[in-house]
Amino acid sequence: MPAYTNAKRIFKYSDEFKMKAVQWSFDPQRSVKDVAAALDIHPFMLSRWRKEFREGKYGPMKPTTKPSKPNAQLKEQDELKKLRKRIAELEEENDILKKWQRFLAEERRKHSNS
Template structure:
């Protein structure tokens, strides 16, 4: 990497700061741009942190909110299929 002649250093942010910035940016009423402006960072930097967070690069376990265990998903699918069958039988009885 080339040496900078201006002596200007790139700011280093703690992992805690990055995590809080990312979590703040995921709140529904906030945008990346507004959070970046509030924290005095470039929106592109915050976007990079958000991607790293999604990819699990902050040394954390990826978000579990959308993950469902396979066995649980199969059981839920079976229950839904049974319920659909029951509802179809009931609605068929009404039509007769």
């Protein structure tokens, strides 16, 4: 087995930071992956913190409430998600209109040839 020359980087996060991350991840509009990306942590770590929270490691379970001031990145991600959804809807509408236009053109050709 090779000897490692670089020591692993280990970050220690405060319990308060973990609690806020867990509370944000319980928000129905946010996924664990989005919250983890915004906080620059691995999604698996956040999932582990959620499990520890459910097991009561960070104190008694409190009802989850929305954070008073969400992170700016989380707001941007929510906005991006909404915009991407809207773009997909508009593209679908555009495709339907193109199909309708082709259909009308074919109908005109059929009626003009008869």
